[in-house]
Amino acid sequence: MFDDLVDATTGTRGAGALSSWARVENAACAQRVATMAAMLDEAHAASGSADRDQWCLDNLDAVAAHIGAAQNITPGTASHQLLVAVALHDRFPRVAAVFAEGLITYALVKTVVHRGALVIDPDALRALDGLLAEAFGDWEPRSVDKTEKAIDVSVAQVDPHAVRRDETKARGRSVEVRIEEDGSGLATVLATLFAHDAKAFQARLKNLAATVCPDDPRTADQLRADAIGAIGTDRMACLCGNDDCPAAQDPPATGVVVYVIASEDTLADPAPGPSAPRHETPAPPTETPADTDEPTAAAERAAIDGEEPPLFDKPLRDLTLTEAMTPTPARLASLRPAALMGGQFLPGALACRATIGATITRIVHPGQASPENRYRPSRKLADFVRCRDMTCRFPGCRVPASQTDIDHTIPWPHGPTAASNLKCVCRRHHLLKTFWGGENGWRDRQLDDGTVIWTAPDGKEFVTTPGSRLLFPELSRPTATVTTTGRPTPHTAGLTMPRRRITRARDRADRVRYERQRNEAAQA
Template sequence: MFDDLVDATTGTHGAGALSSWSRVENAACAHRVATMAAMLDEAHAASGSADRDQWCLDNLDAVAAHIGAAQNITPGTATHQLLIAVALHDRFPKVAAVFAEGLITYALVKTVVHRGALVVDPDALRALDELLAEAFGDWEPRSVDKTEKAIDVFIHQVDPQAVRRDETKARGRSVEVHIEEDGSGMATVLATLFAHDAKAFQARLKNLAATVCPADPRTADQLRADAYGAIGNGTDRMACLCGNDDCSAAQNPPATGVVVYVITSDDTLADPESAPRSEPPAPKPESPAPPPDLVPEDTAEDADAAPTSDDAAPQSDSPPATPTFTPTPAEERAALDGEGPPLFDKPLRDLTLTEAMTPTPGRLAALRPAAMMGGQFLPGAIACRAAIGATITRIVHPGQAPPENRYRPSKKLADFIRCRDMTCRFPGCRVPATNCDVDHTIPWPHGPTAASNLKCVCRRHHLLKTFWGGENGWRDRQLEDGTVIWTAPDGREFVTTPGSRLLFPELSRPTATVRVRDVPASHTAGLTMPRRKNTRERESNEVEQRD
């Protein structure tokens, strides 16, 4: 069927080709979803799977980890896709058949699974599956809201008690924090809360913003935004940025129990007063080229080719290039506050097309950028702002230092490993290194406690490696520069590099080569996987019975 859909695209163009390839895309996605469900079936059919269903990291978790590695997606995303695949092929086989023909999209399939989750009666479920499969044959374009309501109509026909109705607005209160992925170092907070709590929060922001002196350069909006950060850090005042030595509000707020890890370099946090000021280059005087004997050796060839008075360079009507402005570190830090500079230095009507399309030279580009633990990018100026009142710990590269003679690494070595890796080193996992275990790639005591044998792995993937590992399971090996090569149960390899390699390549300099002792075939003797009280299936059945 899929090959027929691909063949049908031959000779098509324009809207016809778009429609044909969209159907091929849907059918390919259906094959991908079916493969996920088949992988879980294979895991359940394997010897000993019944016992592993009560493991803390059960069959579904193991298959989700394999799916995540194969697609380079996070474990949460992989688990969600696997649950959609299982629900589709176990509960909606006729809808799955329509999906395989490419007639519906994955987004519609997810909506069907989510909206039909509360239908538990087998007869009602079969009837719903048939109604939806028949309706999707001539399904017209609908918005997300209209799609959900249309599916709810079918659910109401077969099982009126299973319609997922909208909750009241009070039950829908929530707070969402979205860290921007555009490298700006900013985040957006969206909150829906009780009106009286919102009023109290508004007053709290206003009071905190008033703890700085009138000479602070920030605008009212910037002060309220920074007051939000002060509340998050648990402080009762804000540090004033006026720069006056006699300002009583300029003292840093007291330290709190809130910890946010930011990795940066020494030159980013250097004292701005000690940095030399970069002046715009002076215009070059009109003079003939210097004699060859006065030109440095590596530029003599260019000087010989320079035009002389007898061979003048062609004149150009274009305006002279604007000198490049290189801000000092102090100017970069100041660029975060106050009103922004104008986009152009003359009225828009006087600009040429080239000038209008040329951006103003960046003011936040000279300072070396930083990163939060977890890999989020931070411009250098924002990293400097984060350092106000913070405790600064120097990270020491171990170089070729010998291994430590103990199981748990010292704080200095563990800090280096976390800053080098930034996240869990399993393929696709983005758990921050601060929430991970520092794992020995070659198990202790056969492998040393050294940087070349240590990496950050979250608890989920630590258990996966330990209890789903071995000759036919997940295996890993580590190189001196921190690169980790994972081998999946099917023999495929996945390579992960330290999260700091792009911004801080110096942290990935090779460390001492690992000296390995005899490693036994199994190193899990005496270890037991944490177990569930019930399997997922039994817990699901208990929930359905209570409902």
């Protein structure tokens, strides 16, 4: 079927080609989803799989880890895709067949899985599957809201108690912190609060913004934005720079820890730098080009506060057309960028701002130093490994290194406690390596520069490099080569995988039963 769809694109162009390739894309996605479901079936067919369903890292988690590594996506995204795949092929086979023909999109499949999740009677589920498969043949384009309502109509026909009730607006309140991946070093905070809490929050921001002195260079909007960052303290750091500033006598303090990795040059005291080539805006012959400020580090640090500088250096009415079309370009930053512990890019000026009230720890590269004669690495070595790796080293995982375990690639005591044998692995993937490892499971080996090569159960290799390699390549300089003592043996002796109180299937069944009971009570 898929090959026939690809062949049908031959000779097409324009809108016809667009339609044909969109159907091929849907069919290819259906093949990918079916492969995920088949991988989980194979895991359940393996010997001892029933007992592993009680494991904290169960069969589904292990398969999701393999899916995440193969597609280079995060574990959460991989788990969600696998759950959709299983629900589609176990509960909606006729919808899956329509999907395989490329007639519907993955977004619609996800909506079907979600809106039909409460149907538990086998006859009702088969009826719903048939209704939707027939309806999708002549559906016109719909918005997300209309799509959900149309599917809910079909659900109500087969099982009125299975219609998912929309949450009230109050129950949908949440806070989302989204760190921008554009290198700006900024984040977006989206919050939905109770009205009275929002009023109190607004007043809190105003009070915090008022703790700086009048000479602070920030605008009112910038002060309110920085007040959100200082919400964990009782006051803000004043940036006026005056030695006798009364607001600076009581610096802020907080118990919250945020790790920022920066070059020593970036955090050095501001000092005038050499003059850079000066851009001059074209001017009449009788005028002399205006002088421009030197792009010193101090100027870069100050440039993130205050009003936006004018786009042109003279009034618009005095500009020629050429001058209006070519505004003065911005200079390249001279401060070396930094990074958050997690890999997010942070411009040098923002890294300097983060040092206010912060504790600065110097990271020492171990070079060719001998291994430490103990299992747990010293604080100095652990800090180096975390700053070198920045994140969990499993393929696709983005858990910050500050929230991970430091794992011996070759198990202790046969493998030394040295930088070339240590890496950051989150607890989930640490358990995966320990209990789903071995000759037929996940295996890893590490190079002297911190590169880790993972081998999946199917034999495919995935290479991950230290997260610091782009911004801080000096941290990836090779360290002492690992020398093993004796023959490494499986290190699971005496260890047991943490177990779930109930299986994942039982937990899902309980949640479905609870929501159905609520629906029945609401209808009564």
